[in-house]
């Protein structure tokens with residue numbers, strides 16, 4: 001197999017850093033061709049000196065000169081800005097794009113990578129939340145393919161190997177329940193940013209960690225599954241599994257249920273996606289079931305975490321509804337992290353934005369761009 005040339009978008013983040021670990025684990029198979037960061041120019045410089053990509057891009061233009069001056073002596077090409085990120089997806093020398101930026105920023109490069117027939121390892125679930133229907137339409141017109149990185153979707157993907165679509169009865173997406181699983185509804189009024197950032201099992205970036213705490217992450221994952229696996233929403237169910245050892249399950253029409261298990265460690269789904277769904281041997285620690293005396297499963301508490309059900313609402317209405325939810329949530333989570341609103345205000349901002357923003361039944365790309373922009377403005381105005 002020729003060495004795979006990989007563009008890592010979001011290389012300075014949680015998934016990006018773990019992707020670079022996997023690239024180092026198999027130097028004969030993988031090469032970091034392009035690294036893209038948002039604002040952490042120091043980490044991008046460090047990574048570039050270590051991994052020697054052909055190209056390093058910083059999204060924030062103001063940081064470009066620092067990047068250029070640091071990497072010029074190493075002969076590494078540099079660029080900045082959103083347009084440069086999109087153009088990087090069209091490089092013919094890149095085979096695979098790992099989309100691991102956070103939020104709406106994943107959409108444009110993913111669409112460009114699809115147009116350029118790249119293989120995509122998709123961590124950025126927001127892309128499918130915002131515009132899953134458009135992404136699937138574009139995929140149908142190209143040679144591009146998406147392999148999921150999100151742990152639940154990687155699990156389902158693995159469970160579906162060798163199965164017929166018509167044999168699937170249900171997808172069962174596991175949820176840890178987040179840091180507030182055992183708290184009472186009233187206690188949620190006073191939780192702090194630090195409380196919400198204390199995920200019981202996974203070490204992740206701040207935005208997804210807050211999404212796990214509100215459980216809107218599960219709503220996003222239900223929407224993500226609907227588009228990734230082309231399955232109707234009523235066949236997708238979330239179940240709370242506090243240990244995060246069973247990463248998700250598929251139930252088949254004969255009553256059989258397949259599950260994928262592993263430690264809560266994203267290296268595994270990233271490795272599986274980079275390996276294009278082949279198994280690559282590793283010396284990293286594996287799962288010892290004897291260490292887990294109990295694996296528990298519960299119905300989600302939708303009274304305490306009503307945003308889980310936004311998934312079904314968004315999929316039933318379609319159009320730009322999920323794009324509105326995502327944009328409002330991004331603004332609300334950023335405001336919560338900055339100490340500007342309380343934890344329960346996140347839901348208020350999302351619900352009010354949903355009431356306010358105009359419905360667009362069949363959005364084109366520009367409609368998503370406008371919906372995202374206008375919803376963010378509205379959400380900011382009610383913070």
Ligand SMILES: NC(=O)C1=CN([C@@H]2O[C@H](COP(=O)(O)OP(=O)(O)OC[C@H]3O[C@@H](n4cnc5c(N)ncnc54)[C@H](OP(=O)(O)O)[C@@H]3O)[C@@H](O)[C@H]2O)C=CC1
Nearest residue numbers: 010012013014015037038039040059101105123124204205
């Ligand atoms: N972390 C995890 O375990 C999991 C994450 N995911 C998904 O993966 C994605 C990434 O999550 P995670 O790694 O936790 O997030 P982090 O916040 O840790 O990292 C985000 C990365 O995106 C970069 N970035 C942010 N905005 C832009 C932009 N506009 N242009 C270019 N780069 C940008 C950041 O750059 P910088 O830091 O330089 O500003 C950083 O490298 C999310 O969509 C998340 O939902 C899914 C499953 C598990």
Ligand SMILES: CC(=O)[C@@H](O)[C@H](O)COP(=O)(O)O
Nearest residue numbers: 150151175176177178212217
């Ligand atoms: C690691 C991963 O895939 C996350 O999406 C994780 O599942 C979040 O945990 P929750 O199950 O608490 O949302």
Ligand SMILES: [Mn+2]
Nearest residue numbers: 150151152221
């Ligand atoms: Mn997940």
